[in-house]
Amino acid sequence: IDIKTDSIKNLDKLVSILKSMPELSNNRSIRWVISGNRPDPSLFSSYPSFIHFDGVLSRDYSPEALSRISMMSDDFEYYSGWKGDGQIPDADLKILQAAVQKSHALHKPVRFWDAPDNKNAWTRLMQLQADFINTDRIQELTEFLGNGQSQVRHKPVIIGYVGGFRGLAETGTIDARRLSHINYAFVDIKDNRAWLHNEKTDTINFRNLLLLKA
Numbered sequence: 187i188d189i190k191t192d193s194i195k196n197l198d199k200l201v202s203i204l205k206s207m208p209e210l211s212n213n214r215s216i217r218w219v220i221s222g223n224r225p226d227p228s229l230f231s232s233y234p235s236f237i238h239f240d241g242v243l244s245r246d247y248s249p250e251a252l253s254r255i256s257m258m259s260d261d262f263e264y265y266s267g268w269k270g271d272g273q274i275p276d277a278d279l280k281i282l283q284a285a286v287q288k289s290h291a292l293h294k295p296v297r298f299w300d301a302p303d304n305k306n307a308w309t310r311l312m313q314l315q316a317d318f319i320n321t322d323r324i325q326e327l328t329e330f331l332g333n334g335q336s337q338v339r340h341k342p343v344i345i346g347y348v349g350g351f352r353g354l355a356e357t358g359t360i361d362a363r364r365l366s367h368i369n370y371a372f373v374d375i376k377d378n379r380a381w382l383h384n385e386k387t388d389t390i391n392f393r394n395l396l397l398l399k400a
Contacts, residue, residue, distance in 0.1 A: 187221065193225050200218075201233065204236065219257065220238070224240070227239075231253070240259050243288075243296065266278035296316050346365045346367070348395065349371050350371060355395070370392075
């Protein structure tokens with residue numbers, strides 16, 4: 187939701203409406219992300235848990251604010267004057283790559299707005315590993331992605347689920363070469379900190395799972 191006027195007043199109104207519609211505010215298939223005019227990041231955590239925010243890619247945030255940020259976005263022209271023809275200039279490319287890597291290191295997806303909007307630009311953005319593509323040419327982009335014109339192949343995400351609640355995991359039976367991620371269950375949040383249900387076995391499992399990276 188891109189707020190263009192008073193961020194506090196309009197966000198408070200949105201929160202009020204969503205609270206009256208729990209089928210929306212409590213729907214785990216929907217994430218309400220506020221972009222445009224946003225409250226100061228120090229206020230992010232004061233909003234209900236169903237409200238998330240679009241961070242500014244070039245800005246640094248506190249851990250508390252980051253916990254309420256769902257994605258990082260920025261004006262493409264802040265990084266490059268490239269207009270969408272040919273290759274992105276090397277100097278600009280390095281700046282863009284550093285920005286994307288910074289966000290991905292924080293486990294936040296990346297979006298550039300005001301970027302060139304053509305097939306060549308979409309390909310370059312995908313090569314940059316931008317996670318979202320802004321477009322006013324929805325049908326053309328749909329066809330571009332659907333018929334393989336993008337010529338960009340992303341490594342598949344293969345997630346292994348480890349149920350730590352069952353006790354010690356048999357990590358010797360896991361072929362880590364086939365996995366890109368591991369989801370471990372369960373960890374709870376208490377006073378904004380993660381804590382383990384079964385510390386005795388969980389800590390052993392973490393050490394053994396870490397050895398799979400070797």
